[in-house]
Amino acid sequence: MSALKIKKGSTKHSAYNLRPTFSDVMEAHTLAVVVDNEAGVLARVIGLFSGRGYNIDSLTVAEIDHEGHRSRITIVTTGTPQVIEQIKAQLGRIVPVHEVHDLTVEGAAVERELALLKVTGTGDKRVEALRLADIFRANVVDSTLESFVFEITGTPEKIDAFADLMRPLGLSEVARTGVAALSRGQ
Amino acid sequence: MTRQMTGAKMIVQALKDQGVEVVFGYPGGAVLPIYDEIFQQNDIRHILVRHEQGAVHAAEGYARATNKPGVVLVTSGPGATNAVTGITDALMDSIPIVVLSGQVPTFMIGNDAFQEADTVGITRACTKHNWLVKDTASLSGTIHEAFHVATTGRPGPVLIDIPKDVQFASATYTPPQKAKTSHYQPPVKGDMEAITALVEAMEKAKKPIFYTGGGVINSGPAASQLLRELVESTNFPITSTLMGLGAYPGTGKNWLGMLGMHGLYEANMAMHDCDLMINIGARFDDRITGLVSAFSPNSKKAHIDIDPSSINKVIHVDIPIIGDVAHVLEDILKVWKARGRKTDKESLQSWWAKIEDWKKVDCLAYKQAGKSIKPQYAIQRLEELTRDHDRYICTEVGQHQMWAAQFLTFDDPNRWMTSGGLGTMGYGLPASVGVQMAHPDSLVINVAGEASWLMNMQEMGTAVQFRLPVKQFILNNERLGMVRQWQELLHGERYSHSWSEALPDFVKLAEAFGCRGIKVDDPADLDEAIKEMIAYDGPVILDCLVEKHENCFPMIPSGEPHNKMLLGEASTKDAIGASGAVMV
Numbered sequence: 001m002s003a004l005k006i007k008k009g010s011t012k013h014s015a016y017n018l019r020p021t022f023s024d025v026m027e028a029h030t031l032a033v034v035v036d037n038e039a040g041v042l043a044r045v046i047g048l049f050s051g052r053g054y055n056i057d058s059l060t061v062a063e064i065d066h067e068g069h070r071s072r073i074t075i076v077t078t079g080t081p082q083v084i085e086q087i088k089a090q091l092g093r094i095v096p097v098h099e100v101h102d103l104t105v106e107g108a109a110v111e112r113e114l115a116l117l118k119v120t121g122t123g124d125k126r127v128e129a130l131r132l133a134d135i136f137r138a139n140v141v142d143s144t145l146e147s148f149v150f151e152i153t154g155t156p157e158k159i160d161a162f163a164d165l166m167r168p169l170g171l172s173e174v175a176r177t178g179v180a181a182l183s184r185g186q
Numbered sequence: 187m188t189r190q191m192t193g194a195k196m197i198v199q200a201l202k203d204q205g206v207e208v209v210f211g212y213p214g215g216a217v218l219p220i221y222d223e224i225f226q227q228n229d230i231r232h233i234l235v236r237h238e239q240g241a242v243h244a245a246e247g248y249a250r251a252t253n254k255p256g257v258v259l260v261t262s263g264p265g266a267t268n269a270v271t272g273i274t275d276a277l278m279d280s281i282p283i284v285v286l287s288g289q290v291p292t293f294m295i296g297n298d299a300f301q302e303a304d305t306v307g308i309t310r311a312c313t314k315h316n317w318l319v320k321d322t323a324s325l326s327g328t329i330h331e332a333f334h335v336a337t338t339g340r341p342g343p344v345l346i347d348i349p350k351d352v353q354f355a356s357a358t359y360t361p362p363q364k365a366k367t368s369h370y371q372p373p374v375k376g377d378m379e380a381i382t383a384l385v386e387a388m389e390k391a392k393k394p395i396f397y398t399g400g401g402v403i404n405s406g407p408a409a410s411q412l413l414r415e416l417v418e419s420t421n422f423p424i425t426s427t428l429m430g431l432g433a434y435p436g437t438g439k440n441w442l443g444m445l446g447m448h449g450l451y452e453a454n455m456a457m458h459d460c461d462l463m464i465n466i467g468a469r470f471d472d473r474i475t476g477l478v479s480a481f482s483p484n485s486k487k488a489h490i491d492i493d494p495s496s497i498n499k500v501i502h503v504d505i506p507i508i509g510d511v512a513h514v515l516e517d518i519l520k521v522w523k524a525r526g527r528k529t530d531k532e533s534l535q536s537w538w539a540k541i542e543d544w545k546k547v548d549c550l551a552y553k554q555a556g557k558s559i560k561p562q563y564a565i566q567r568l569e570e571l572t573r574d575h576d577r578y579i580c581t582e583v584g585q586h587q588m589w590a591a592q593f594l595t596f597d598d599p600n601r602w603m604t605s606g607g608l609g610t611m612g613y614g615l616p617a618s619v620g621v622q623m624a625h626p627d628s629l630v631i632n633v634a635g636e637a638s639w640l641m642n643m644q645e646m647g648t649a650v651q652f653r654l655p656v657k658q659f660i661l662n663n664e665r666l667g668m669v670r671q672w673q674e675l676l677h678g679e680r681y682s683h684s685w686s687e688a689l690p691d692f693v694k695l696a697e698a699f700g701c702r703g704i705k706v707d708d709p710a711d712l713d714e715a716i717k718e719m720i721a722y723d724g725p726v727i728l729d730c731l732v733e734k735h736e737n738c739f740p741m742i743p744s745g746e747p748h749n750k751m752l753l754g755e756a757s758t759k760d761a762i763g764a765s766g767a768v769m770v
Binding site: 040043047051082085092094096 | 315495502
């Protein structure tokens, strides 16, 4: 149909933004949701995911505008393209939600996560842990004679890789923040 | 001029400023200050229900019959939890309701105080939005915002939880005009590119169909008018969901009747075989689609909906249009007329010929014979004898609801109140109370089954107290008819707990409530009984004993597509596969 030859995404609010077909392929998407920082808003977002059976792989939230009382929630979720579209539409109709951005499809984005890893040990393992930390640009933020706490920032994959290397060297505890993300450019 | 007042007074003032005339409610400890204010004024009428669920259903009936938001006032704890079923019902059917609930004082929240419940937590999933107001200064603004949210975009229920100390404290009242404008402003105009694409598809369509839903009615009377104009001028056939009955007249020449699980054969066959489906304010509910993978396999589908999350939720559509039905229909008509009012008339003629063939199946046929009243016959007689009245119909949920949808004719919107999405037994009686409040001089009938009706029968007390002459037309088969029907078809005729034993004597029950009771069990006496019910100046319970084992047909068995309809008892054998039995 000729009238349907409209460039997808050519206008922000066009219904033609929608993906064309139902597919079974699971995709991971990073969503940035700007909300009013009011009581219960995080519960609304999480309740939407649990109530409708969507996945949350990672979730971070903090107030980003103290005067305007706005918070930014970054959610990494997995689903078929249809489910991802549903999630965005469902998020969009929550009353205190101002903006929903799909950073995975809206162009390039930077994603970063911070992790703290406690590695315990002595001797060669301790030296090796410190050497690898240097390669990964992890900082030592706490130290005893038998342990380090490393602080590392990067993509979730980089943190996974660092944690995998630390495991045989005495990794005893990990704390991760979840992903924060912003689109690249202006 | 700034106006200092208590929170309780502020609530009543805000309701007045929002144009509220009626509040359905039930008092309790946490709302006493509000009730004290209600006592001292005469602008807002308070209808004392007998159970908070009844208050919400009454408000729903009122809202549907007027296109205005319904208002409910309940106390904390059990008052709020009792309202949850009604609130969920309103959410599923997109009915604008504003619920005001009392809460324990702010300094006691979280202490497991007497009649404390986490009301905003409990109702978060069943409201469009809710608020806990923690200081009186923000109370009036929140109430105005609540009315805005309930009635804007896709309508729905909202709840404001108001602690008792907030009701006692004083602050400055903000009138609606001065309230902060809400950022919640869903767009109402559809995308013109998509609308043009739809018009282009309409011009070429050989087998088009309009499939309309409750969204047309929610959009207001203008939407129904525009729909009628569009149907008349294109000569496309039209079917509707349960929620959309009345948007296009039931006596209109393009009307195919309701579609779906118990919809008409011609409507479902036309949906299955069409080449262009235009969904206007419906949501591809599972009662409509049947087996999704075989749903209308060869059609291009357009979907007009104000809620973006309804698009592509169940069925992939080719032309999605996000916007308010009235606005979008206006634009469709404009574009279609500007392009020369084109349709493929020749193909339409053969499409109509095919539809006429399907109509010949006469899928609603039944035989009234013998000494017992067939439920279909009872509803048909009700239709005959009330058709010329200024009539509003409510229903409960079950077989009688489907028969009412099949056999009653609705020529106007806002005349039909039924629980569609949630399927709430006990909806009809309180809803009829709400409708009668809105239209005191009209004939308001609740078509009921005896089991559903018993679920909220306490509301007869409300009807009697407020002199609301609601007519309770109970099709009494002494069974949970729809459950029984499924057990017959799906569970080897093992009728587990689907009969109504120890039923009350409905005539005596009516007398006990102080209204009129009529009982009828002979087809020969039916007309007289209905006439007596209509003529009586006051609420009536008509106990109409009907055939006990009548099944509701036609029926699309669960897990089957539209073209696999069951038409009568003869064709039901082995009709439902094992996978279908999983679905309800």
